[in-house]
Amino acid sequence: MTTEQRTLRVLIAKPGLDGHDRGAKVVARALRDAGMEVIYTGIRQTPQMIAEAALQEDVDVVGLSILSGAHLEIFPRVTAELKARGIDDVLLFCGGIIPEADIPAIKEMGFQAVFGPGTDTNEIIAFLREHAPERD
Amino acid sequence: MLSELAAGIVAGDRRALARAISHVEADTAKGRELLADLYPRTGRAQTIGITGSAGAGKSTLVAALAREERKRGRTVGIIAVDPSSPFSHGAILGDRIRMQDLTADGGVFMRSMASRGNLGGLAEMASGVVDVMDAAGFDVVIVETVGAGQDEVEVATATQSTVLVANPGGGDEVQSMKAGLMEIAQIMVVNKADLAGADTAVMQLRGLLAIAEHRAWIPPFLKAIARTGDGVPELVDAIDQHQEHVRTSEHAEAERRGLAEAQILSLVRAALYREALAAARADGAIDALVSEVAARRRDPRSAATSLVDAVRDRWAVR
Numbered sequence: 001m002t003t004e005q006r007t008l009r010v011l012i013a014k015p016g017l018d019g020h021d022r023g024a025k026v027v028a029r030a031l032r033d034a035g036m037e038v039i040y041t042g043i044r045q046t047p048q049m050i051a052e053a054a055l056q057e058d059v060d061v062v063g064l065s066i067l068s069g070a071h072l073e074i075f076p077r078v079t080a081e082l083k084a085r086g087i088d089d090v091l092l093f094c095g096g097i098i099p100e101a102d103i104p105a106i107k108e109m110g111f112q113a114v115f116g117p118g119t120d121t122n123e124i125i126a127f128l129r130e131h132a133p134e135r136d
Numbered sequence: 137m138l139s140e141l142a143a144g145i146v147a148g149d150r151r152a153l154a155r156a157i158s159h160v161e162a163d164t165a166k167g168r169e170l171l172a173d174l175y176p177r178t179g180r181a182q183t184i185g186i187t188g189s190a191g192a193g194k195s196t197l198v199a200a201l202a203r204e205e206r207k208r209g210r211t212v213g214i215i216a217v218d219p220s221s222p223f224s225h226g227a228i229l230g231d232r233i234r235m236q237d238l239t240a241d242g243g244v245f246m247r248s249m250a251s252r253g254n255l256g257g258l259a260e261m262a263s264g265v266v267d268v269m270d271a272a273g274f275d276v277v278i279v280e281t282v283g284a285g286q287d288e289v290e291v292a293t294a295t296q297s298t299v300l301v302a303n304p305g306g307g308d309e310v311q312s313m314k315a316g317l318m319e320i321a322q323i324m325v326v327n328k329a330d331l332a333g334a335d336t337a338v339m340q341l342r343g344l345l346a347i348a349e350h351r352a353w354i355p356p357f358l359k360a361i362a363r364t365g366d367g368v369p370e371l372v373d374a375i376d377q378h379q380e381h382v383r384t385s386e387h388a389e390a391e392r393r394g395l396a397e398a399q400i401l402s403l404v405r406a407a408l409y410r411e412a413l414a415a416a417r418a419d420g421a422i423d424a425l426v427s428e429v430a431a432r433r434r435d436p437r438s439a440a441t442s443l444v445d446a447v448r449d450r451w452a453v454r
Contacts, residue, residue, distance in 0.1 A: 006162065007225070007252070032226035037250045042233040049239045053232060056245055058154035086151055 008036045008132050010061040013050045014043045015078060018068035023095060023117070027063065030121035031128070047074065051081035059090060060132045066096040072105060079109050089133045095119065141166070142173045145272045150245060153272050157247055160264040171264050174271035181213070181270040182379045185292050186280045188301030193327040195234040197301055197362035197371075198280045202238055204365070204372045205276050213269035213277040214238075214246040215262060217291070225252070231280065245274065251282075260406045263294035263399055292320040293398040297378045299323045299371070302341060304333035322355050322378050325371060329359035352387040353378065415447045 144152025159167030300321035360367030
C-alpha cells in the first residue's frame, strides 16, 4: 500500500430508460469535490454495461440513479451481472425516486443505502468513506 | 514463476487485469513487481497515443478507431486519461459516454484514468498500464490524453505511434502546439473535417512541419470525421504503416532505443522529483525559502540552488 489514503473510485450509472440525470450529475460532482474519482457512464445503461464498466474500471463503489420506477426489475439484473463477473466486494448504493416501501427489498438485494431526493451530498460522501470495502 | 495476478492477466482474466491496473496506477509494491514480471511479455501490441486539445474530438475518434480495429479482427485496450482537480484531487471521468457500444464488446477493454496530480507521474502511470494491457494480449492499445502541457508530451513516450488531433479553424491552437506536440506526433489528423476550413488546417499543419527537422518518418496528414467514421480506415492504415516502420525499417532499432531512453528518463525524472520534494519538505527547508522569496528578500533561482544542495547533502548522508 502507498502511504497516502487510497483514492476511491466510484461508478455512477443510470440504468433503464429515464433521462433524468440531474441527480446523478450532482452526486458525481460532489464526490469529485470530495477527492474521489468518478466514472460517469451516462444515461440508458443496460445491466450488462454497468457491470462490465464496474469490472473494467475496478471501482470500489457502484451508485445507481433511477427515476423511472423500474428499480425492482432492473436492480436485481444489475446485481446478477455483477455477480456473474465475480464482483462481490463493491459497495452498492442507489438514489432517485424510490418509494419507502421498496427499500427493504432493495437492501435485500445488497444495496447498502438508498438516498432519496433532497439528501445532503455530505451524507453520501461520509457514507461512502465509511463503508467502502478494504483492499489489500 | 509468475505471480497469481500476473498469471491471471496473461491468461486473459479481465478482473485480474482491472485489479492489476489499479496497482500500477497507485504505484504499489505489487504493481511494481507485476510490471517487472510482465515486461518480457510486452512488445507485441501496437501502441497508439491520441492527443490534441480539449474538444478536438479525441474520445469520439478513439471510439471510431476501436470500431475499425475490431472490424479488422484485432482486440483493443483503451486508456482514457482525464485531468484530476488540482483542488480536491478528485475527477469526473466521462470518456465511457462516447464509447458505450464498446462496453458490450468482449474484445475491448477500456479503462479511465485520472492524471492524479502533477508529480511528472502521468507518463509513468500510463506507460505502466500500456505494458499491462500489452502483456494481457491486446493487439492494439490506445491511450487518449488531454493535449496540453509537458506532462502530455511525455505521455507520447508511452506509445509507439502518436496521433495529433486538430480541428478546422484552430489555427492559433495549432500554432501553440508546434513547440511540443508537433515534434512527437507521427500522424496528424484534422478531425471534424466536414466543417469549413479543413484544408486550411491541413495546410497550416504541413507548414509547421516543414520548419521542423527532417526525420526518417514523414508524418502523413489526414482528414477525418470521427462522428461518422469517415477517414477512420485511412487513419488505421496510416497507423499500420507507422507500426511497420517502427518494427521493420532500417531505423527500427534506433527508434526503439529512442523510445526506451525517453521512457527511462521520464521515469527517472518523476522518481527524482518525488524524492527530492519529499526530502525538501521533510525538515521544512522549503517553507523558510518560500517565505524569503515571497518577501523578495531572496531570488527564486538561488533559493532553488540551495534547496537542491540541501537535498544532495541529505542523500549523501544517507
